[in-house]
Amino acid sequence: MSGKKPAYGADLVIPVLAFAFTIYFLITTSAMEWEAKANGVFVGWMLIALVVVQVVRIAIGYVRGRGDFGFAPLVQPAAAMNKRLGMMAITIAFVATVPWLGVGLGLFLGLAAGFAVMGVRPVKRILVVSFCMALVCALLFNGVLDTGLPSGPMEKLIHHFVHTMR
Amino acid sequence: MSLDLLGQLFVSQLHLWWIIWPGILLGIVVGFLPGFNAENTLIMLLPLTLAMPVEHAFAFMTSLYCATHLGGGIPAILVRIPGTPGAAATTLDGYPLTQQGRGQFALTLSFVASVFSGLIACVVTVALLPLLSVMGLYLRSVEMVVVMLFGLTLIAVIAAKDVLKGLIAGLFGLMIGMIGVDHIYNTPRATFGFLELYDGVPLVPALIGLFAVAEALMMAERKLIVGTSSQSRAGGHDWGQTIEGMRYAAKRWWQVVWTGLVGLFIGIVPGAGASIASFVAYQQSRMWSKEPERYGSGHPDGVIAAEGGNNGVCSGTLVPMMALGVPGGSTSAVMMIVLQYHGMVMGPQLFSDNPQLAYGVFVGMLLSYLFMILTIVPLARYMSRIVLIETTYLVPIIILVTVVAAFSERQYVFDMGVAIVFGVIGYIANKTDYHVAAILIGVILGPIFEKYLVRALRLSQGDPSILFSSTIANVLWGLLVLSLLFPALRSWRRKMKARGSRPPSGAA
Numbered sequence: 001m002s003g004k005k006p007a008y009g010a011d012l013v014i015p016v017l018a019f020a021f022t023i024y025f026l027i028t029t030s031a032m033e034w035e036a037k038a039n040g041v042f043v044g045w046m047l048i049a050l051v052v053v054q055v056v057r058i059a060i061g062y063v064r065g066r067g068d069f070g071f072a073p074l075v076q077p078a079a080a081m082n083k084r085l086g087m088m089a090i091t092i093a094f095v096a097t098v099p100w101l102g103v104g105l106g107l108f109l110g111l112a113a114g115f116a117v118m119g120v121r122p123v124k125r126i127l128v129v130s131f132c133m134a135l136v137c138a139l140l141f142n143g144v145l146d147t148g149l150p151s152g153p154m155e156k157l158i159h160h161f162v163h164t165m166r
Numbered sequence: 167m168s169l170d171l172l173g174q175l176f177v178s179q180l181h182l183w184w185i186i187w188p189g190i191l192l193g194i195v196v197g198f199l200p201g202f203n204a205e206n207t208l209i210m211l212l213p214l215t216l217a218m219p220v221e222h223a224f225a226f227m228t229s230l231y232c233a234t235h236l237g238g239g240i241p242a243i244l245v246r247i248p249g250t251p252g253a254a255a256t257t258l259d260g261y262p263l264t265q266q267g268r269g270q271f272a273l274t275l276s277f278v279a280s281v282f283s284g285l286i287a288c289v290v291t292v293a294l295l296p297l298l299s300v301m302g303l304y305l306r307s308v309e310m311v312v313v314m315l316f317g318l319t320l321i322a323v324i325a326a327k328d329v330l331k332g333l334i335a336g337l338f339g340l341m342i343g344m345i346g347v348d349h350i351y352n353t354p355r356a357t358f359g360f361l362e363l364y365d366g367v368p369l370v371p372a373l374i375g376l377f378a379v380a381e382a383l384m385m386a387e388r389k390l391i392v393g394t395s396s397q398s399r400a401g402g403h404d405w406g407q408t409i410e411g412m413r414y415a416a417k418r419w420w421q422v423v424w425t426g427l428v429g430l431f432i433g434i435v436p437g438a439g440a441s442i443a444s445f446v447a448y449q450q451s452r453m454w455s456k457e458p459e460r461y462g463s464g465h466p467d468g469v470i471a472a473e474g475g476n477n478g479v480c481s482g483t484l485v486p487m488m489a490l491g492v493p494g495g496s497t498s499a500v501m502m503i504v505l506q507y508h509g510m511v512m513g514p515q516l517f518s519d520n521p522q523l524a525y526g527v528f529v530g531m532l533l534s535y536l537f538m539i540l541t542i543v544p545l546a547r548y549m550s551r552i553v554l555i556e557t558t559y560l561v562p563i564i565i566l567v568t569v570v571a572a573f574s575e576r577q578y579v580f581d582m583g584v585a586i587v588f589g590v591i592g593y594i595a596n597k598t599d600y601h602v603a604a605i606l607i608g609v610i611l612g613p614i615f616e617k618y619l620v621r622a623l624r625l626s627q628g629d630p631s632i633l634f635s636s637t638i639a640n641v642l643w644g645l646l647v648l649s650l651l652f653p654a655l656r657s658w659r660r661k662m663k664a665r666g667s668r669p670p671s672g673a674a
Contacts, residue, residue, distance in 0.1 A: 010594075010597065010598050011598050013594050013598065014331075014334065014335065014338065014591075014594060014595055014598060014600045015334055017338070017591070018334060018337070018338040018341065021338070021341055021342070021356070022341055024356060025341060025344065025355065025356040028355065028356055029355050029356070032348070032351075032353055032355070033348075033350070033351055033353075034628070035348060035349070035350040035351065035620050035623070035624060036348035036350065036351055036353050036355060037348075037355075038620065038623070039344060039615075039616040039619060039620065040341065040344050040355070043337055043340045043341055043344070043612075044341060046337055047334065047337040047338065047340075047341060050330060050333055050334050050337065051334060053330060054330055054331075054334060057330070073597045073598060074593075074594060074597050074598070077387055079387075080386045080387035083386045083561070084383050084386050084593075087382075087383070087386070087561060087562065087565055088383075088586070088590075090562075090566075091379075091565055091566065091569055091586055092586065094566060094569070095569065095579065095582040095583055095586065098579065098582070099579060103570060107566060107567075107570065110562070110566045111562050111563065111566055114561070114562025114563075114565070114566060115558070115559065115562055117562075118386070118557075118558040118559075118561055118562060119558050120558050120559065129559065133563060133567070137567060137570065141570065141571075141574070148577045149570065149573055149574070149577075150579070
């Protein structure tokens with residue numbers, strides 16, 4: 001951020017999150033025994049004090065015209081931000097659907113969509129790389145390491161194929 | 167133990183090379199993958215290890231265990247994703263070195279430091295086993311509070327550039343670490359109503375989010391991990407950086423030795439682990455360094471310290487198990503199951519009744535380290551080329567595959583969501599200079615610190631003077647204060663010296 005005016009809006013996100021969580025922690029533990037809340041109260045009040053100092057520091061900086069309340073560092077450059085938002089949407093969709101799609105098919109679709117959002121071309125390459133990665137992961141996580149990841153149509157097909165071969 | 171017995175054990179363990187090598191290879195793969203660790207792999211392989219003769223089973227398990235610690239450093243250095251929590255401190259200097267096109271150098275440093283610190287810890291363990299075995303009994307909750315503080319002071323060290331932001335990040339991490347049931351009454355705290363958070367914030371998904379997902383989101387604005395000016399250096403086809411790394415590590419042999427010993431002593435304490443050891447070793451290395459300002463921006467000593475501490479732990483965790491029958495960690499607990507299945511009785515008796523097995527475990531470990539260095543160092547050159555893959559491919563692969571790995575530890579889809587949430591927090595922290603490592607130190611060390619602190623305070627019925635009630639704790643307090651004051655005193659002395667050597671104003 002050197003050379004640019006500090007964006008105080010972005011600088012405040014973590015302190016605000018920390019402050020909100022601390023207040024939530026202190027309220028929900030207020031009726032508990034001292035052993036359950038001693039550490040939280042000590043750390044929590046220190047954190048609140050530091051957040052207040054940070055807010056005062058930002059306010060002074062703003063009054064003196066050193067920065068603005070923008071969020072530029074979080075959302076720029078715009079092209080990269082679109083990719084980030086696209087990837088986050090794909091990841092959330094992947095987590096929401098993986099119990100039904102299974103890890104193999106879910107990863108294949110997620111990776112293919114991810115590569116497309118990131119700008120990989122042509123489509124054939126997207127499909128080949130996604131398929132290979134999904135297959136390797138499905139075999140590694142479910143076949144070799146037996147992690148209990150959700151099974152879907154791809155895993156059932158492999159299972160059926162292996163049984164038929166036997 | 168006689169040298170004759172040692173020689174015999176070495177030869178007999180050498181014959182087990184065929185089982186040590188697969189253990190090493192599997193361990194490196196497991197360590198490389200976030201979400202997997204030696205413990206869950208050994209549990210999955212129990213049917214295999216229970217069926218083997220006990221010496222074979224132990225050679226396999228220890229080689230896998232040690233290799234996991236080494237493997238965790240590889241993604242930490244190359245893509246800023248610690249494969250195991252113990253490798254989190256490795257990212258601090260390992261990844262900046264990779265970004266400078268010196269990935270091969272950093273990997274070699276990490277491998278040499280890991281192997282030799284592990285070897286030294288092994289030798290010291292074999293030589294001083296009776297002494298070390300009682301050490302764990304003297305380090306109780308009071309002393310552990312101070313040991314934890316050694317690690318937590320790293321937050322202040324990381325915060326050197328912007329103290330306020332660093333401390334806010336660290337304390338935020340500590341608060342997050344307090345989510346879950348308390349250590350005495352099991353009352354849930356700040357769980358947002360999620361049953362999945364009763365055991366606390368799952369460490370692996372938090373680690374994956376803060377490092378892997380956040381870093382992948384950062385990568386989206388670059389074409390490659392390395393900068394344009396470093397591309398030619400990163401893409402070098404020679405062994406230059408490997409040789410440079412080996413030379414540097416040899417020159418800094420003392421750093422390797424003492425960080426390995428820090429790992430060993432912390433590993434001996436049941437419940438303490440590699441993540442504590444690596445952070446404490448890193449913090450101490452920075453504190454005593456002549457150039458502390460270079461730490462965090464790609465100082466090779468930072469990689470050595472973190473990996474030295476991380477791997478010194480391996481022998482340490484086996485000491486209480488072998489000598490006292492108390493497992494030093496979850497992995498040694500799984501190993502104990504195998505030993506007990508074969509009718510071995512743990513404790514001091516093991517060394518008189520079955521010295522071949524008791525000492526053979528450590529000799530086998532020593533051998534697996536020797537095999538490991540031969541296997542892994544030549545690969546540094548090829549592994550480091552991963553940074554030349556375009557981020558258009560890396561970003562989706564890192565995000566989706568590591569989110570899948572977040573599931574593996576507890577097998578909850580919920581944990582994938584945790585990884586995403588921490589990914590967003592990590593991204594915001596990275597972009598606004600709130601150090602993610604400071605948040606992670608809080609998340610990792612916070613719950614352990616709280617456990618020891620509350621335990622100590624309960625013993626004294628709330629009287630905090632118990633923290634200064636033992637000689638060992640007081641010595642540790644003294645060392646802690648000294649290590650905090652030393653850098654300030656040194657910089658003050660330097661300033662005074664510079665002022666003294668400066669010509670008086672007005673002089674030509």
